[in-house]
Amino acid sequence: MSAKSKYLKVALQAAKKAEAILLKYQRGKLEAKRKQDQTPVTIADTEAEKAIKATIQKSFPSHDILGEEFGGKMTPSKYHWVIDPIDGTKNYLRGLPMFATQIALVKNGKIILGVSNAPALGELIYAEKGCGVYCNGTRIRVSRVRKLDNAYLSFGGIKHFGRLRLTSALLKLANKVQGYRSFGDFWQYHLFAQGKIDIVAEADLQ
Structure with a gap:
C-alpha cells in the first residue's frame, strides 16, 4: 500500500502489543468475571486494553480513547479512538483461535482507519480511508459474486x-x-x- 499514516502505524503497534498479551495469557489458566451485561472479562482483556491505550497516548496525548473495558471520557476532541481488546472473549476462554483485537480511529465523527488483528488465525487486517484494505500486507477485495x-x-x-x-x-x-x-x-x-x-x-x- 502507499505509505502508512502516522495514525495507522501507531494502531498497528498497539495491536501487536495487545497480541503478545493475549497469546501469553491464553497459554495458561484464565478466570473470567462477569460484567454488568453478563459478558465475560479476563485479565487479558484489561491488560491488553491498557497496553493499547498507553501506546496511543504516547503518540497522541490529546486524542480521546473509548475502550470496551474501561470506557472513556468523550470530549470535543477532533480524534477519537475506539478499541475492543478481545472480540470473541468466549472463544478465547475456550482456547479457540477465533478472537481478535479491534482498533478504530474516528475523525470528526467519521471512521478513517481500522485494524482487526486475529493472531491465532494469523490474520492482521487493516484499512485506511482512501487506501484500500490489506491482510498481512497484501491487498484484499470483497467478492465479485452478484447472484x-x-x-x-x-x-x-x-x-x-x-x-x-x-x-x-x-x-x-x-x-x-x-x-x-x-x-x-x-x-x-x-x-x-x-x-x-x-x-x-x-x-x-x-
Whole structure:
C-alpha cells in the first residue's frame, strides 16, 4: 500500500502489543468475571486494553480513547479512538483461535482507519480511508459474486434472529444461496473482506 499514516502505524503497534498479551495469557489458566451485561472479562482483556491505550497516548496525548473495558471520557476532541481488546472473549476462554483485537480511529465523527488483528488465525487486517484494505500486507477485495444462487452466506448468533422475529427471513435467504455457515463474531467480516464469503447477515449489531 502507499505509505502508512502516522495514525495507522501507531494502531498497528498497539495491536501487536495487545497480541503478545493475549497469546501469553491464553497459554495458561484464565478466570473470567462477569460484567454488568453478563459478558465475560479476563485479565487479558484489561491488560491488553491498557497496553493499547498507553501506546496511543504516547503518540497522541490529546486524542480521546473509548475502550470496551474501561470506557472513556468523550470530549470535543477532533480524534477519537475506539478499541475492543478481545472480540470473541468466549472463544478465547475456550482456547479457540477465533478472537481478535479491534482498533478504530474516528475523525470528526467519521471512521478513517481500522485494524482487526486475529493472531491465532494469523490474520492482521487493516484499512485506511482512501487506501484500500490489506491482510498481512497484501491487498484484499470483497467478492465479485452478484447472484444469490452463487453466493456463500455467514450469519451471526441465531438466537438474536429469533428474539427479533427474523428467523424466517434468515431461512428464506439461506434457501436462496449456494451455501451457508455461522462463522460469527469478527471472523465472518475477515472472510467477507477477503472475498471468501459473499454475504454477512446480523440481527444484533451494536
